[in-house]
Amino acid sequence: xxxxxxxxxxxxxxxxxxxxxxxxxxxxxxxxxxxxxxxxxxxxxxxxxxxxxxxxxxxxxxxxxxxxxxxxxxxxxxxxxxxxxxxxxxxxxxxxxxxxxxxxxxxxxxxxxxxxxxxxxxxxxxxxxxxxxxxxxxxxxxxxxxxxxxxxxxxxxxxxxxxxxxxxxxxxxxxxxxxxxxxxxxxxxxxxxxxxxxxxxxxxx
Amino acid sequence: xxxxxxxxxxxxxxxxxxxxxxxxxxxxxxxxxxxxxxxxxxxxxxxxxxxxxxxxxxxxxxxxxxxxxxxxxxxxxxxxxxxxxxxxxxxxxxxxxxxxxxxxxxxxxxxxxxxxxxxxxxxxxxxxxxxxxxxxxxxxxxxxxxxxxxxxxxxxxxxxxxxxxxxxxxxxxxxxxxxxxxxxxxxxxxxxxxxxxxxxxxxxxxxxxxxxxxxxxxxxxxxxxxxxxxxxxxxxxxxxxxxxxxxxxxxxxxxxxxxxxxxxxxxxxxxxxxxxxxxxxxxxxxxxxxxxxxxxxxxxxxxxxxxxxxxxxxxxxxxxxxxxxxxxxxxxxxxxxxxxxxxxxxxxxxxxxxxxxxxxxxxxxxxxxxxxxxxxxxxxxxxxxxxxxxxxxxxxxxxxxxxxxxxxxxxxxxxxxxxxxxxxxxxxxxxxxxxxxxxxxxxxxxxxxxxxxxxxxxx
Ligand code: SF4
Numbered sequence: 001x002x003x004x005x006x007x008x009x010x011x012x013x014x015x016x017x018x019x020x021x022x023x024x025x026x027x028x029x030x031x032x033x034x035x036x037x038x039x040x041x042x043x044x045x046x047x048x049x050x051x052x053x054x055x056x057x058x059x060x061x062x063x064x065x066x067x068x069x070x071x072x073x074x075x076x077x078x079x080x081x082x083x084x085x086x087x088x089x090x091x092x093x094x095x096x097x098x099x100x101x102x103x104x105x106x107x108x109x110x111x112x113x114x115x116x117x118x119x120x121x122x123x124x125x126x127x128x129x130x131x132x133x134x135x136x137x138x139x140x141x142x143x144x145x146x147x148x149x150x151x152x153x154x155x156x157x158x159x160x161x162x163x164x165x166x167x168x169x170x171x172x173x174x175x176x177x178x179x180x181x182x183x184x185x186x187x188x189x190x191x192x193x194x195x196x197x198x199x200x201x202x203x204x205x
Numbered sequence: 206x207x208x209x210x211x212x213x214x215x216x217x218x219x220x221x222x223x224x225x226x227x228x229x230x231x232x233x234x235x236x237x238x239x240x241x242x243x244x245x246x247x248x249x250x251x252x253x254x255x256x257x258x259x260x261x262x263x264x265x266x267x268x269x270x271x272x273x274x275x276x277x278x279x280x281x282x283x284x285x286x287x288x289x290x291x292x293x294x295x296x297x298x299x300x301x302x303x304x305x306x307x308x309x310x311x312x313x314x315x316x317x318x319x320x321x322x323x324x325x326x327x328x329x330x331x332x333x334x335x336x337x338x339x340x341x342x343x344x345x346x347x348x349x350x351x352x353x354x355x356x357x358x359x360x361x362x363x364x365x366x367x368x369x370x371x372x373x374x375x376x377x378x379x380x381x382x383x384x385x386x387x388x389x390x391x392x393x394x395x396x397x398x399x400x401x402x403x404x405x406x407x408x409x410x411x412x413x414x415x416x417x418x419x420x421x422x423x424x425x426x427x428x429x430x431x432x433x434x435x436x437x438x439x440x441x442x443x444x445x446x447x448x449x450x451x452x453x454x455x456x457x458x459x460x461x462x463x464x465x466x467x468x469x470x471x472x473x474x475x476x477x478x479x480x481x482x483x484x485x486x487x488x489x490x491x492x493x494x495x496x497x498x499x500x501x502x503x504x505x506x507x508x509x510x511x512x513x514x515x516x517x518x519x520x521x522x523x524x525x526x527x528x529x530x531x532x533x534x535x536x537x538x539x540x541x542x543x544x545x546x547x548x549x550x551x552x553x554x555x556x557x558x559x560x561x562x563x564x565x566x567x568x569x570x571x572x573x574x575x576x577x578x579x580x581x582x583x584x585x586x587x588x589x590x591x592x593x594x595x596x597x598x599x600x601x602x603x604x605x606x607x608x609x610x611x612x613x614x615x616x617x618x619x620x621x622x623x624x625x626x627x628x629x630x631x632x633x634x635x636x637x638x639x640x641x642x643x644x645x646x647x648x649x650x651x652x653x654x655x656x657x658x659x660x661x662x663x664x
Binding site: 016017018020022023026027028030031034035047052077078081082083084085086089104105106107108111112115116165166167168178179182183185186188189192193196200201202203204205 | 224225227228230231232233235237239246249252257259263265266274289290292293330332333338339340353354355356357358359361362365366367368370372374403404405408409435438440459460461465468469472504506521609610611628630631632633636
């Protein structure tokens with residue numbers, strides 16, 4: 001996972017509430033390989049972004065020239081609900097996004113972001129609405145997501161405080177490998193497991 | 206003398222969570238995972254495991270079954286719709302075999318949708334933690350297990366360590382008392398709840414379903430409701446284990462036996478939420494007011510009683526669905542019917558659908574896909590397959606099928622499908638397909654009338 005400290009980049013607004021991961025990454029792309037030069041960037045919002053003949057849908061926000069360089073997305077409530085597909089985060093990441101701002105996220109997507117170095121920024125509903133309105137009015141505006149200070153900064157001075165759990169913030173800031181960290185705790189895990197299985201034999205297999 | 210200890214009352218969820226915390230770091234708890242299920246969509250996790258040179262730490266606590274990509278008209282990977290889809294099934298097979306993981310292969314009668322197989326095999330037990338790389342893992346909470354869907358990086362973490370870092374969710378209790386209204390089924394209860402609290406209404410929460418309606422409900426019905434918890438945004442759903450649960454589990458292949466059963470039972474009886482246990486939020490619905498439901502939009506929260514009209518709301522959803530406000534739901538004609546998915550493909554679901562189909566004829570193409578090979582066998586032993594065939598329904602092998610369509614079984618653009626699955630998202634059943642979610646009996650009724658139908662008006 002690439003570390004994340006501060007990102008200043010164009011932000012794009014995405015208005016709909018309850019956006020589901022079937023919209024972010026249609027299911028037929030789930031079987032696609034990733035790595036070795038293959039990536040998910042072209043699948044992001046595929047069926048909204050492209051018409052049936054493959055042409056770009058000019059009305060779609062990410063197709064507008066001012067938002068092409070976007071690396072931050074400001075969405076709405078219950079962002080990325082539905083399927084647990086981590087490919088939804090791969091699609092954002094591979095398309096260049098490193099931060100998603102929303103009033104609330106589905107739990108699974110939120111965790112999937114943290115595991116892939118995408119920062120999920122939770123801000124109050126009204127703040128997100130304000131940010132989306134600002135971006136719509138002034139396309140191409142750059143925001144700064146500062147994970148160290150836990151601030152989202154808007155040109156002109158507005159500062160929005162957000163919080164990312166300390167454990168995951170550390171990992172993102174340092175680019176720590178979570179699996180490696182847990183493997184370092186194996187002795188504790190084994191001790192727990194022995195006691196747990198001794199007390200609940202049916203839980204063991 | 207010390208005063209008698211009076212521990213704070215705990216919820217069912219609290220008890221399971223507390224019993225599985227290995228250690229914590231601030232807000233994050235390292236949670237021990239008792240059961241890990243993997244399916245044919247889990248290939249990224251195995252790729253990451255292998256590329257890092259790691260091994261599956263507890264293969265005996267890991268179970269694999271192909272379901273999402275499997276063909277339903279044959280039982281061999283060679284029957285797959287395309288070579289890529291075939292590769293998905295074969296990749297799982299080789300990953301399971303290479304890692305010594307218990308597998309229920311495509312030609313094994315025990316194969317089926319992962320959330321049907323877990324409870325059926327006794328993999329899912331009260332008080333356990335269970336995860337799977339699929340959001341509908343919430344289903345297993347019907348047996349009093351804390352179960353939740355995870356992403357593939359988390360799959361990798363569990364494969365390598367048998368643990369997960371988790372934030373403790375908040376708790377929500379949803380009480381439904383009284384007796385369900387005429388024609389209402391567990392699916393209608395689930396849709397009524399989601400319509401009430403919204404698709405994001407339970408984000409960050411685990412729901413415990415309580416009250417007379419759930420006490421009276423079969424484990425199959427509870428599985429349907431817990432399955433849909435995720436459609437309200439909940440991390441999981443739970444129903445306190447009771448005698449109904451224990452009777453369901455007894456004798457399952459992986460259930461405890463003999464003296465171990467007795468010890469397990471004693472532990473399970475202590476699981477239900479204590480009197481006075483506090484939930485972060487409470488919701489109550491009147492069971493008697495729940496009617497047969499159907500969705501009209503593109504979110505499971507867009508659900509209404511079947512005798513309602515299309516509301517004047519969510520213009521984008523209405524445009525996608527091709528519906529006009531004010532139209533009676535019962536005037537909506539459907540092009541196709543799908544009966545299946547981890548929500549409604551168990552034996553009781555098939556019985557309900559068959560009862561409606563008996564002696565009638567489908568007027569639109571209708572697919573019935575049982576949840577597992579064992580459900581299929583049971584249905585055939587009861588003659589349900591004959592009822593379906595005589596009604597002109599197609600009777601298939603087990604799998605996810607048209608719920609998500611990634612095995613190639615999708616609808617066509619603009620086609621309107623009455624479906625017993627759990628998601629009516631845009632494109633869920635194929636690009637441009639319009640999905641109406643409903644119960645198995647309602648789906649069978651739609652099959653024989655060709656439109657959304659109030660089953661209370663069917664003889
Ligand atoms: S039946 Fe549908 S919802 Fe259930 S696991 Fe399969 S694809 Fe997912």
